[in-house]
Amino acid sequence: MNRLITLFLSVLALGVAQPASAALKVFACEAEWAALAHALGGDDVDVYSATTALQDVHKIQARPSLIARYRKADLLVCTGAELEIGWLPALARKGNNPDLNPGARGYFEASRYVTMLDVPASVDRSQGDVHPYGNPHIQTDPRNIARIAGPLADKLAELDPAHASAYAQRYADFATRWTAAVSRWTEAAAPLKGIQVISAHKAWTYLYDWLGLDEVASLEPKPGIPPSGAHLQALLEQVRQQPVRMIVYAAYQDPRPIEWMTQRTDIPAVKLPFSPGGIEGTEDDLFATFDVTIRNLLAGLAQEPDQGAAP
Amino acid sequence: MQRMLLASLAGSLLGITAQPALAQTQTGSGNFNPKISLILDGKYAHYSNDTEAEIPGFLLGPETEPPASGFSIGESELVIESNIDDQFHGWMTIALENEDGETVVAVEEAYVDTLALPYGLAAKFGRFYSDIGYLNRHHPHAWDFVDAPLVYRSLLAGQLGDDGVQLRWLAPTDLFVEIGGEALRGAAYPAGGDNRSGIEAWTAFTHVGGDIGSGGSWRAGLWHYAGTAEDRRSGEDIETGFTGDSRITGIDFVYKWAPNGNPLVHNLVIQAEAMRRSENGTVVHDPDGGAVASRYDGDQVGWYVQGVYQFMRRWRAGLRYDRLGASNDVANPAADTTLALLADDGDAPQRYSAMVDFSNSEFSRLRLQYNRDESRPDGQSDDQIYLQYIFSLGSHPAHQF
Numbered sequence: 001m002n003r004l005i006t007l008f009l010s011v012l013a014l015g016v017a018q019p020a021s022a023a024l025k026v027f028a029c030e031a032e033w034a035a036l037a038h039a040l041g042g043d044d045v046d047v048y049s050a051t052t053a054l055q056d057v058h059k060i061q062a063r064p065s066l067i068a069r070y071r072k073a074d075l076l077v078c079t080g081a082e083l084e085i086g087w088l089p090a091l092a093r094k095g096n097n098p099d100l101n102p103g104a105r106g107y108f109e110a111s112r113y114v115t116m117l118d119v120p121a122s123v124d125r126s127q128g129d130v131h132p133y134g135n136p137h138i139q140t141d142p143r144n145i146a147r148i149a150g151p152l153a154d155k156l157a158e159l160d161p162a163h164a165s166a167y168a169q170r171y172a173d174f175a176t177r178w179t180a181a182v183s184r185w186t187e188a189a190a191p192l193k194g195i196q197v198i199s200a201h202k203a204w205t206y207l208y209d210w211l212g213l214d215e216v217a218s219l220e221p222k223p224g225i226p227p228s229g230a231h232l233q234a235l236l237e238q239v240r241q242q243p244v245r246m247i248v249y250a251a252y253q254d255p256r257p258i259e260w261m262t263q264r265t266d267i268p269a270v271k272l273p274f275s276p277g278g279i280e281g282t283e284d285d286l287f288a289t290f291d292v293t294i295r296n297l298l299a300g301l302a303q304e305p306d307q308g309a310a311p
Numbered sequence: 312m313q314r315m316l317l318a319s320l321a322g323s324l325l326g327i328t329a330q331p332a333l334a335q336t337q338t339g340s341g342n343f344n345p346k347i348s349l350i351l352d353g354k355y356a357h358y359s360n361d362t363e364a365e366i367p368g369f370l371l372g373p374e375t376e377p378p379a380s381g382f383s384i385g386e387s388e389l390v391i392e393s394n395i396d397d398q399f400h401g402w403m404t405i406a407l408e409n410e411d412g413e414t415v416v417a418v419e420e421a422y423v424d425t426l427a428l429p430y431g432l433a434a435k436f437g438r439f440y441s442d443i444g445y446l447n448r449h450h451p452h453a454w455d456f457v458d459a460p461l462v463y464r465s466l467l468a469g470q471l472g473d474d475g476v477q478l479r480w481l482a483p484t485d486l487f488v489e490i491g492g493e494a495l496r497g498a499a500y501p502a503g504g505d506n507r508s509g510i511e512a513w514t515a516f517t518h519v520g521g522d523i524g525s526g527g528s529w530r531a532g533l534w535h536y537a538g539t540a541e542d543r544r545s546g547e548d549i550e551t552g553f554t555g556d557s558r559i560t561g562i563d564f565v566y567k568w569a570p571n572g573n574p575l576v577h578n579l580v581i582q583a584e585a586m587r588r589s590e591n592g593t594v595v596h597d598p599d600g601g602a603v604a605s606r607y608d609g610d611q612v613g614w615y616v617q618g619v620y621q622f623m624r625r626w627r628a629g630l631r632y633d634r635l636g637a638s639n640d641v642a643n644p645a646a647d648t649t650l651a652l653l654a655d656d657g658d659a660p661q662r663y664s665a666m667v668d669f670s671n672s673e674f675s676r677l678r679l680q681y682n683r684d685e686s687r688p689d690g691q692s693d694d695q696i697y698l699q700y701i702f703s704l705g706s707h708p709a710h711q712f
Contacts, residue, residue, distance in 0.1 A: 052525070054571040061574075061710040063528040063567070064487030064520025071431055071481045082707075086673075090709040093400065096481045098427035101397070125674060125704075225672060226624050254576050254624055 024160045027069055027100070029078035029088065030057060031275040032139040033110060033152075035284045037077055040153045040170050044163040048073070053278035056252050057083055058129065058224065062090035070095035073106070075159055077152065080109030081116060083136035108155050111136060114144045117205050128222025139275065141206035142182045142290050149174060181287055185294050186210075192297055196242060198235070198267070200249035200258055203274065207293070216242055219249075219257045227257045236264055246300040250274035270300035345393035345401075348705035350452045353384040360684075360693035366461070367688040368637030368656035369611060370545040370553060370594070370649060372468025372500030377458065378697065384409055386451065388419070399423050402439075404450070419472060431481040441471040441493055442479070443516050443534040444584055445563040449711065455580070455619045456666055457680045457697040461633040462613030466559060466588045468500035471536070473512065487520040487530070495538070501557040501588065502538030512538030520712075526572045530712065532563040540592070550599070551649040555592010555607070561585065567712070578621045585614035594641070596648040605643035605650050612636045617664075625670050633662040635686065652688065660686035673708060676701045 023046040028034035034049035041047065048069045051057050057079075060066075070076075070091050078084055092101065099106040116134030123132045138144045153171035157164035193212035200219045208215050217238060221231045239261075247269045249258050262269045272293050277283040279292050356378045364377055378385060385408070392402040404420040422437030440448045446463060447470055459469050475495035482488035497503065497511020513536075520530030536559040542552040562585050569578035590609040595602055612635070619629035637656040644654035662685060668678035682695035 052572065054525075055573040056575045059574055059710070061567075061712045063522070063712045064518070064530045065485075065522040065528060067481065067489075068485055068487035068521070072483050072485070085707045086710045090711055092426075093424070093433075094481075096428070096431045096433045096479070098429070101426060103397075125672075129672065252571075252573050252575065 024075060024156065024163075025073045026075045026077060027073035029076070029084050030139070031277050031284070032145070032286065032289075033077040033079070035276040035286050035289075036145065036149060036152060037075075037156070038284060039174050039286065040149065040167060041156055042166065042170055044160060044166055045156065053250070053273060053275035053282075054252050058086060060084070060087045062087045062094055066091055067094045070100065071097050073097065073100060075106045075108060075155065076100040077108045077110065079111050079136050079138060081111035081133040081136040081138075082131045083111075105159065108152060110148045110152075111138055113147045113151050114138050117209060118202070128220070129224030130222075135202065135205045137203045137274075138206055140204055140293075141210040142178070142185065142286075143210060144206060145286060146175065146178055146182065149178065177287070181290065185290055189294050189297065191301060195246075195301060196244045198239065198244055198247045198261075200247065200253045203250060204248055204272075207272075211297075216244060219247070219261065226254065232257060232260055236261070239265055239267060246270045246297075246303075248272060248297075248300075251278045268300050268303045270296050272296055345391050346706035348390045348703055348708065350386075350388040350390070350450075351384075351700070351702040351704070352386055352388070352452050353382070353700050354378050354457065355382050355698040356380050357696040358693055359695075360687070360691060362687065362691065364684075364686075364693075365652060365688060366465055366635065366660050366686050367652060367658045368639055368654075368660075369465045369635070370551060370653055371465060372503075372543075372545065375464050375468050377695070388450065388452065394426065395423065398425060398427050400426050431483060433479045433481075435477040435479075436475070438474045439472065439477065441473065441495075441514055441516075441536075442477065442491055442518075443471060443514050443532075443536060444561055444586075445530070445532060445565050445582055446584065447471055452701045452703070453711070455617065455627075455629050456631055456664055457678060457699050458664075458682070460584070460613075460615035460617075460631070461635055461660065461662055461686055462584065462586050462615055465635060466501065466586050466611065466613060471499055471514075473497065473499040473502075475510075475512075485521075487518070489518040491516050497538050497540075500543065501536075501559070501590070502540050502543070504541040504543040504552070504554070506541050512536065523566075526570055527566065527568045528572075528712070529564070529566045532561075534561050534563075535559070536561075542595075545649065550597045552595045552597065553590070553592060553607070554595075555590060557588065557590045559586050559588040561587070565712075574621065576621070576624050579618065580620075581616075581618045583614065583616040585612070587612045594650060594653065596645070596650050603643065603645045603648055603650060605641050605645070607642070607650075607653065608640035609653070610638045619666075627668050627670075629664075629666045629668075631662075631664040631666075633664070633686075635660040655688060658688070658690060662686055674703045 026037045026045050026047045028037055028049045030051055031049050031053050034047045037045055038047050050066050051060055118135035120130050123130055153167050157167045189211045196214045196216045198217050199215055202218050202223050217235055219227045244267055247258055247261055247267055258269050273279040273282045273289045276285055276289045282289040282292050358380055387407045389405045394400050401423050406417045406419045408415045420439050422435050422439040424435040425433055442448055473495040475493055477493040479491035493514040494510045495512040496507055498507055502512040516534035518530055518532045522528045538557050541554050545551045565582040567580050588611045594607045595604045615633045617631035619627055621627045636659055639653055639656045641650055641654040644651045663683040666680035668676055670676045678699040680697040684693040684695055
């Protein structure tokens with residue numbers, strides 16, 4: 001028994017003996033908010049991203065490393081709108097950090113600052129994993145990023161008033177560069193307007209809304225339900241009669257239904273980053289993320305369907 | 312039940328300034344109704360051996376029989392949870408079980424836990440599954456196999472859940488370090504029996520964990536349990552009572568992996584636990600008056616190791632190996648009594664299991680499992696086949712590690 005107590009105490013000592021860092025600790029649920037917090041906070045923040053662009057944010061578990069980071073954080077930045085419903089409540093209950101509780105000062109929910117799309121009139125699980133507050137993948141429209149950046153900069157300043165002017169300055173700089181970039185992307189993407197596309201998962205509602213792309217179908221019959229052979233077959237019939245120009249997907253998604261489709265049609269598959277880090281070169285960089293998004297969409301459009309060949 | 316009511320009453324009094332619950336869009340359901348979910352769990356079981364499933368060298372606790380042969384709906388669970396105010400969160404699990412044609416309603420869990428204690432502390436009070444071990448706090452519908460490992464069945468009567476309080480502290484480190492303890496009523500096996508007053512059982516546990524690379528994560532645990540029993544009854548029909556002390560020390564380890572940490576298509580979970588229990592006291596075998604008693608000094612060990620791999624989207628396969636061992640000192644191993652069963656510690660009870668399951672979504676799962684069970688006396692074996700369904704209705708389940 002004494003040996004046990006000694007062991008417990010040594011684990012305790014291990015826990016306490018770590019120096020505290022001065023920077024504001026930000027726990028970002030998704031890579032886009034980590035990148036944004038980093039852009040606005042610079043060296044004044046220490047940002048941890050709970051997920052990467054290669055992971056399906058719906059399917060995360062409240063694993064030990066996340067609990068430990070949650071416990072230490074000063075600010076939580078998440079999409080909200082139930083995107084993290086599977087794991088954030090579990091994390092909150094294991095993470096013992098009241099500063100991050102919903103409604104507390106350190107709780108920042110990005111979806112509060114944008115207009116939600118795809119809000120269902122009624123919710124029923126037979127429709128798949130639908131979100132009652134609307135489609136949560138808000139980061140695919142850069143205009144949403146602009147709407148969230150201001151309140152996030154204010155939040156950083158509120159929690160860390162000593163560096164308030166630095167946050168304000170970084171925000172002003174970011175906002176200027178972002179506004180210019182959005183008009184550049186919008187202009188470059190003009191040929192995409194009205195183009196018909198298929199998505200792997202209903203993840204691009206905001207992107208399509210911004211660029212005027214027309215989503216005619218989704219590989220998933222219902223959100224979160226993997227496509228069956230019969231559904232894909234029906235889709236195949238549909239695309240043979242419709243001028244669908246590309247299949248849009250993200251790195252974290254199962255590639256096999258996409259390969260199935262591209263093997264049987266000459267529609268190119270276009271991989272987009274979805275979040276910073278989803279494609280090499282976009283890590284922790286929102287500008288690069290949208291540069292690559294627009295570039296790949298235009299490259300997909302440039303492929304004549306009768307030439308076949310998916311990238 | 313009354314105790315629990317008192318506990319929650321005390322909790323709400325402690326809250327002093329009962330502020331209205333905060334507006335919540337993330338953790339709540341968007342309105343003030345509690346989150347409700349219903350778990351439907353049913354099976355079909357086939358056994359090649361229909362003798363009583365005793366284990367030599369062990370006195371089994373209540374409700375440790377394998378699932379009923381044929382079709383059975385097992386346990387249907389109703390879970391209601393909600394934040395109570397800015398300080399407290401409440402949880403209740405009610406199980407509806409079918410026992411010999413009668414429906415039994417059992418309060419499996421009914422607890423309140425704190426939301427806003429400082430310094431990384433959290434407290435829980437009421438009835439709850441202990442945080443000892445890895446599998447113990449997971450509900451049966453979240454297990455990767457139909458049945459509990461043999462070591463859980465024989466040393467903890469399935470799962471340790473009791474009335475009491477828990478205090479847990481989380482270290483402010485990048486490495487996950489958690490330490491906690493529980494003071495318990497001691498009503499649950501391996502404590503139990505008459506004259507429960509004060510703290511008749513306690514636990515202490517520590518967990519350490521982290522990530523390995525971009526796709527792996529692990530957690531290791533060490534724990535201890537001590538409880539006293541006074542005429543603790545074994546099994547359902549066996550007239551055997553134990554009075555004495557029971558102590559268990561356990562270790563547990565789990566490793567999870569998925570490519571880039573994305574479990575959508577492929578993922579792997581490997582877990583292993585080991586426990587050692589020592590008991591000393593008196594065992595009385597008392598079938599209708601002809602009582603036989605004996606001093607009993609027991610030393611029992613058990614472990615299991617299992618791996619579950621998702622080999623394609625929605626499909627998983629798993630293997631498990633279970634092993635037990637006992638070295639008991641029974642002063643009077645009277646023949647044809649449970650004392651003789653307890654003294655029969657020469658065997659090494661073991662079991663091999665294999666399972667395949669299919670999950671159409673996060674809310675539904677169908678499972679086929681085969682067990683080669685060699686845990687009965689005299690090396691008897693049993694081929695066990697299970698078909699199981701688990702459906703979850705209502706609010707979204709939490710992805711516990």
